[in-house]
Amino acid sequence: MNFGTSGGVAACDETEAARIVDAFLDAGGNIVDTADAYTGGESEQIVGRAVKGRRDQVVLATKAFLPQGPGPNDRGLSRVHLTRALEASLRRLGTDYIDLYQCHQWDDSTPIEETMATLDGFVRSGKVRYLGCSNFSAAQIVESQWAAQRTNATPFISLQPQYSLLARSIEAEILPACRKHGLGTLVWSPLGGGVLTGRYRRGAAPDAGSRMGRLKASALPMARAWADGLLNEPNLDIAGHVVETAAELGTTPAAVALAWVRHRPGVTSVIVGPRTLDQLHGNLAGLATDLPAETIEHLDEISRPAGAAIVNGMNTSPVAGPGRLGVAGEGR
Template sequence: MRYATLGHSGLKVSSACLGTMNFGTLDGVAICREEDAAGIVSAFLDAGGNFFDTADGYTGGESEEIVGRAVRRRRDEVVLATKAFLPQGPGPNDRGLSRAHLTRALEASLRRLGTDHIDLYQCHQWDESTPIEETMATLDGFVRSGKVRYLGCSNFTAAQIVESQWAAQRAGGTSFISLQPQYSLLHREIEAEILPTCDRHGLGTMIWSPLGGGVLTGRYGQAGTPEEGSRAARLKASSMPLAQAWGDAMLNDRDLGIAGEVVKTAAGLGVTPATVALSWVSRRPGVTSVIIGPRTVDQLHANLAGLAYDLPDAVLDHLDQISG
């Protein structure tokens, strides 16, 4: 396992980050049962991984609870990251990045995780309704209290990153050290402005969806029909319209065409398509850590092998051409 400092900080994180969005039950279906999740966490730690990502909105808070119990005996080995923004109730102040909501959200996450501090506390998304000065001052208070060690954000644009860092600097407070963006052979939008902005403003990156929601594994084929139990199938069957739309958007002709090329490339190298996709993204400039979301220990080991694999330069060039 490789390690790197996360942004402009002294925090060392593993090149693989264990994403735990699958831990628990969603829409009445157990995606990854707690006993299976505990085995994945243990195997990840034994492989040298130390970086874990969850959120208060994952499986209704169950993900945080499962992660907290799984790492409790090895808490000092772990860099524990969680996020806040998503609705935690029906009220108007039960979501967002206001001081009122963030304060309650932090205390709830600490209880679910069974810990007295969170290593990396992240804004899950931008909040148009709250002044960024209020958000950054609130987060700085969390750091000063000792309940949070470092701050990060997720899904922010380049302009939003700059506004946040400037707001923290004006107040003499704590700034962000990380961004969690989507990035893969299917989604390279962050290369134009977001990655350069992260570099200038001292943010490391934790990449989510490096396999394009599973599309880059080749499991959907050219027909784009999701198999039972796949992420796209779960999203399309969800009761939430936003999730349904996301599932539909995953299976478009462009992305399926790129996935087909990845499958051909992998066959020529004698590796899996997932190995090709993970190796490519892990070696991109500006990438600190890649979030993987295995549902079994076997998937974990396969993902870690993919991150450790070195693609030939000619293959990297080919992948750039087909996905750029």
């Protein structure tokens, strides 16, 4: 999401992006996820060039839904838009197939049967190998899988949901739906937009160069609202506990937050969005961190939504965590 300099919230130029991808693959990583809407398509172009020569090592994933122009067929999950979007993504990525093609959001204006039949055609043509979705509710997952079954089409195999100590709403219904219907999960924003790194403090304005500082200074109301939704009192309380836990364990707050997410029931993979090579190394170290059982229990407790019960290790509350967000997007 950060790759490119065409209006990204946290721009990363192509040279640094290539270093990040190379280091990630050298460390044993294999999934590189982007979307046609990231930095105006520049992200896909950079990713395509970065994996050239190592294409067979990469599970290349991208997404479609968000506007690509002003017209009524320039967005959504209709046959017209998805067909155009796939061809454009293939060109930008410089490849003749995409390993995981994902619906970025649900489309209320298109019958799900049309979407699933269109995606199935992509698989049958060899241009796409597997299908996934992002930011779908439990009901939308079920509707999609049933539609694929009814039309003898290819079903989804994965979901990209938001998940962190600050946003645990998927535990109530979405993770159980994924298990029931055979979807792996690639969770995004495990660091809560950077809040769980301990960079932000109560009563102090975020640094101008930080992610939250850039969001708060943005001309886009949605960006400012995103920052305000993250930097609230409950979230900062949780972040404070993470900082204290990291100090006790002799590690970083980011490592604690990533380790907690990685070990949660139902989580298949964790998406990180480094803007620099140093951030990547910190993320990789965090993903290799193991937490003591008592630490996990403590983090579970301090981040549990009010009124939530726990059944088989999963939160049954239908609401998001203390810092619940209503904005869809990849605030890695």
